[in-house]
Amino acid sequence: MARIYNFSAGPSMLPEAVLKRAQSELLEYGECGQSVMEMSHRSSEYQAIIDDAEKTLREIMNIPENYKVLFLQGGASTQFAMVPLNVMTRSGKADFVITGQWAKKAYKEASRYGKARAIATSEDETFSYVPKITPDMIDPEADYLHICMNNTIYGTRYTKIPETNGVTLVADISSCILSEPIDVSKFGILYAGAQKNVAPAGLTIVIIREDLIGRAMDITPTMLNYQTHSENGSMFNTPPCYCIYIAGLVFKWIKELGGLDEMKKINEKKAKILYDFLDSSKMFKGTVKKEDRSLMNVPFVTGDGELDKKFVSAAKTRGFVNLKGHRSVGGMRASIYNAMPIEGVEELVRFMKEFEDKNGNV
Numbered sequence: 360m361a362r363i364y365n366f367s368a369g370p371s372m373l374p375e376a377v378l379k380r381a382q383s384e385l386l387e388y389g390e391c392g393q394s395v396m397e398m399s400h401r402s403s404e405y406q407a408i409i410d411d412a413e414k415t416l417r418e419i420m421n422i423p424e425n426y427k428v429l430f431l432q433g434g435a436s437t438q439f440a441m442v443p444l445n446v447m448t449r450s451g452k453a454d455f456v457i458t459g460q461w462a463k464k465a466y467k468e469a470s471r472y473g474k475a476r477a478i479a480t481s482e483d484e485t486f487s488y489v490p491k492i493t494p495d496m497i498d499p500e501a502d503y504l505h506i507c508m509n510n511t512i513y514g515t516r517y518t519k520i521p522e523t524n525g526v527t528l529v530a531d532i533s534s535c536i537l538s539e540p541i542d543v544s545k546f547g548i549l550y551a552g553a554q555k556n557v558a559p560a561g562l563t564i565v566i567i568r569e570d571l572i573g574r575a576m577d578i579t580p581t582m583l584n585y586q587t588h589s590e591n592g593s594m595f596n597t598p599p600c601y602c603i604y605i606a607g608l609v610f611k612w613i614k615e616l617g618g619l620d621e622m623k624k625i626n627e628k629k630a631k632i633l634y635d636f637l638d639s640s641k642m643f644k645g646t647v648k649k650e651d652r653s654l655m656n657v658p659f660v661t662g663d664g665e666l667d668k669k670f671v672s673a674a675k676t677r678g679f680v681n682l683k684g685h686r687s688v689g690g691m692r693a694s695i696y697n698a699m700p701i702e703g704v705e706e707l708v709r710f711m712k713e714f715e716d717k718n719g720n721v
């Protein structure tokens with residue numbers, strides 16, 4: 360069996376050690392005669408799995424006591440509605456920074472429930488940078504400021520958490536969760552779809568400060584009320600059991616590897632290999648302002664659409680898959696999440712050099 364290097368933006372690679380562990384436990388988890396997939400979510404075995412997953416996540420992310428961890432469904436896209444339904448309820452206003460398509464979707468969805476305001480955007484330059492946010496730009500009455508921490512499609516990220524002067528900060532961290540340490544106490548809500556850096560698709564992680572729970576709009580469906588899930592330990596209804604189990608294994612994998620400080624070092628090393636090459640290449644160029652470069656998603660172009668296509672298909676035949684850029688940007692994008700081994704990036708760069716030598720007219 361040959362495993363390829365999968366540069367998909369999500370769903371994406373999972374650590375091989377985790378897949379092997381899951382494989383070894385597939386038919387029988389522990390000594391309970393059944394797979395985790397077949398277990399009642401009300402069983403004591405499953406309760407131990409979900410409790411353990413939460414405990415390890417709290418440990419590696421250093422989540423303060425006054426925050427709840429919720430394991431939900433519906434993807435990050437459901438949070439675009441769930442956040443305003445639950446917390447856009449004091450002044451009914453919220454501010455948004457538009458740094459890409461996901462940030463824009465969050466803004467548009469919130470506009471359906473209250474006064475959403477875009478305070479800055481980088482759309483004028485195809486979202487190739489992150490606008491600077493200063494406290495004076497933020498409405499002091501806003502129920503929250505929403506940001507998208509890492510912009511999966513465009514390959515930018517916040518390297519500093521914006522100062523909000525006390526306004527609650529909410530962040531979509533779908534494509535950067537667990538890639539480096541994050542100061543949870545600076546946020547009211549953090550949310551992420553799991554399929555980028557945590558688990559198979561189907562799980563959404565929400566980390567929410569307790570005082571933001573219990574103030575939802577009356578129209579909020581029961582299933583979209585944070586309180587429902589908080590009061591029931593994420594088991595108001597059947598949770599995505601198997602995804603939570605895999606997430607738990609991934610959390611342990613990170614912990615054993617040395618935690619998020621170590622994860623960050625590895626991710627910086629990996630990203631540097633690729634960015635250094637892009638900066639030195641005559642054929643390939645990064646598309647993003649250097650200081651805002653993502654550690655996770657690296658878009659690049661040759662400047663020639665036909666050559667881009669040729670590169671993507673040549674790469675595929677060599678086992679580097681899903682390098683085609685998002686349809687809105689074109690070119691290529693290499694997503695190098697936690698599970699992408701350093702050799703995957705080294706070999707990709709070696710292949711890019713080879714392609715450049717063969718196809719460049721320099």
Ligand SMILES: *Cc1c(COP(=O)(O)O)cnc(C)c1O
Nearest residue numbers: 434435436461511531533534552
């Ligand atoms: C992938 C992604 C989403 C959408 O996630 P779903 O789980 O498919 O709803 C939202 N925000 C960001 C930053 C993403 O990367």
